[in-house]
Amino acid sequence: MRVLLIGSGGREHALAAGLIRDPQLEELHVAPGNPGIAQIATCHAINTDDNSAVISLAESLSIDLVVIGPEKPLVQGLSDELRAAGFPVFGPSQAAAQIEGSKDFAKQVMRDAGVPTARSFTCHNRDEVEKALDTFGAPYVVKHDGLAAGKGVVVTDDREVALEHALLSPLVVIEEFLDGPEVSLFGISDGKNILAMQPAQDFKRAFDGDLGPNTGGMGAYSPLPWAPDEIVEETLEQVLKPTIAEMAARGTPFVGLLYAGLALTTKGTRVIEFNARFGDPETEVLIPRLKTPLAQLLLKAATRDLKGHAPLEWSEESAVTVVLASEGYPTAPIAGEPIMGIHAIEGSEVFHAGTALDASNVSDGDILKSSGGRVLAITGMGADLTEARNKAYRVISGITLRGSHYRSDIALNASIAEKGN
Ligand code: AMP
Ligand code: GLY
Numbered sequence: 001m002r003v004l005l006i007g008s009g010g011r012e013h014a015l016a017a018g019l020i021r022d023p024q025l026e027e028l029h030v031a032p033g034n035p036g037i038a039q040i041a042t043c044h045a046i047n048t049d050d051n052s053a054v055i056s057l058a059e060s061l062s063i064d065l066v067v068i069g070p071e072k073p074l075v076q077g078l079s080d081e082l083r084a085a086g087f088p089v090f091g092p093s094q095a096a097a098q099i100e101g102s103k104d105f106a107k108q109v110m111r112d113a114g115v116p117t118a119r120s121f122t123c124h125n126r127d128e129v130e131k132a133l134d135t136f137g138a139p140y141v142v143k144h145d146g147l148a149a150g151k152g153v154v155v156t157d158d159r160e161v162a163l164e165h166a167l168l169s170p171l172v173v174i175e176e177f178l179d180g181p182e183v184s185l186f187g188i189s190d191g192k193n194i195l196a197m198q199p200a201q202d203f204k205r206a207f208d209g210d211l212g213p214n215t216g217g218m219g220a221y222s223p224l225p226w227a228p229d230e231i232v233e234e235t236l237e238q239v240l241k242p243t244i245a246e247m248a249a250r251g252t253p254f255v256g257l258l259y260a261g262l263a264l265t266t267k268g269t270r271v272i273e274f275n276a277r278f279g280d281p282e283t284e285v286l287i288p289r290l291k292t293p294l295a296q297l298l299l300k301a302a303t304r305d306l307k308g309h310a311p312l313e314w315s316e317e318s319a320v321t322v323v324l325a326s327e328g329y330p331t332a333p334i335a336g337e338p339i340m341g342i343h344a345i346e347g348s349e350v351f352h353a354g355t356a357l358d359a360s361n362v363s364d365g366d367i368l369k370s371s372g373g374r375v376l377a378i379t380g381m382g383a384d385l386t387e388a389r390n391k392a393y394r395v396i397s398g399i400t401l402r403g404s405h406y407r408s409d410i411a412l413n414a415s416i417a418e419k420g421n
Pocket of ligand 2: 202217275278279281
């Protein structure tokens with residue numbers, strides 16, 4: 001099988017590492033990829049915002065399956081154009097990707113599918129916004145309707161801040177605050193059937209102790225030893241299956257990865273958000289644990305052939321990933337700094353997220369530099385979370401990147417609780 005993967009982040013590096021473990025994979029091409037991915041696949045420096053450039057590439061390589069990593073090309077209709085050109089695609093159509101692209105659309109789908117979520121109002125003007133804020137009270141949760149690269153959601157006790165954020169967007173969703181731990185649970189869907197992955201937890205705040213601004217994700221771990229045993233089955237039945245059925249009933253079947261961001265509240269599980277693609281950095285802990293061959297699985301989803309598929313198989317090992325971020329991330333990340341000291345040890349993997357090769361350094365050959373906010377995601381694997389953490393932190397502590405920061409408490413509480421049991 002010849003696979004083309006679209007994207008350039010840590011998620012795509014982890015997916016690439018999973019795809020090449022599949023014995024049926026013959027060739028892996030990635031566009032645009034990054035220097036880490038280039039060590040295990042063939043990278044193509046095309047503009048992936050240009051749908052016709054992607055189609056030309058897929059045609060020239062006789063690709064059997066296209067896997068789309070990030071949300072942007074999905075929302076821009078890349079899947080539709082590839083399917084029209086005859087390629088099996090793992091990634092939803094533009095219409096189905098609205099489940100991530102519009103918070104209001106996602107709320108309508110959940111309402112019609114009977115999926116448990118926060119009560120909400122969709123507001124078009126200041127009057128509606130103020131009424132909604134006062135109905136729910138603090139803490140206020142205000143979400144811009146469209147894609148906002150993680151900057152669209154504000155959770156605050158300050159009514160002025162909430163109002164100001166709401167007025168920045170012509171369409172906002174204001175909803176009740178959900179407390180309780182957050183869990184990310186993904187399903188692989190062929191439009192009709194959906195297979196649940198194992199749960200993971202993401203650390204969204206920039207600094208230790210869940211302090212600082214929201215980020216794309218500073219680390220993750222899986223499995224969750226503290227989570228109720230029935231969480232996967234329950235989410236499959238109450239969230240993933242009804243959502244897939246509703247999307248199909250609307251004539252916009254969801255083929256790809258349905259990401260359910262859940263809050264485990266005292267009143268039960270509630271959906272905080274849906275995404276239309278693999279989460280980052282959750283993928284960096286889930287894919288290393290997945291034993292089911294990934295290329296075959298995604299091809300079956302893309303060709304509407306998951307009916308009767310056996311449940312996914314998982315390694316018993318725990319995985320912890322820690323993100324190394326640039327100075328100033330997430331507010332004003334500084335890129336272009338050299339990265340040194342990447343040495344993976346047995347049971348660890350270093351995924352590149354925001355790196356580039358600087359070819360201007362002629363004497364020593366190319367040198368690796370940071371090129372974005374999240375630079376590397378270092379995954380450790382082990383018999384338990386403590387061992388997995390220790391490996392990830394051992395590798396990250398050897399890496400030099402001026403001004404960089406990482407959280408020191410990824411999976412810490414869960415590993416202490418696990419030891420106590
Ligand atoms: P979203 O983009 O919808 O995932 O929101 C980003 C983050 O904001 C979530 O991961 C939560 O930490 C927080 N958040 C979103 N909605 C709520 C809510 N209703 N109650 C509490 N926190 C929320
Ligand atoms: N880890 C959060 C996300 O991928 O949206």
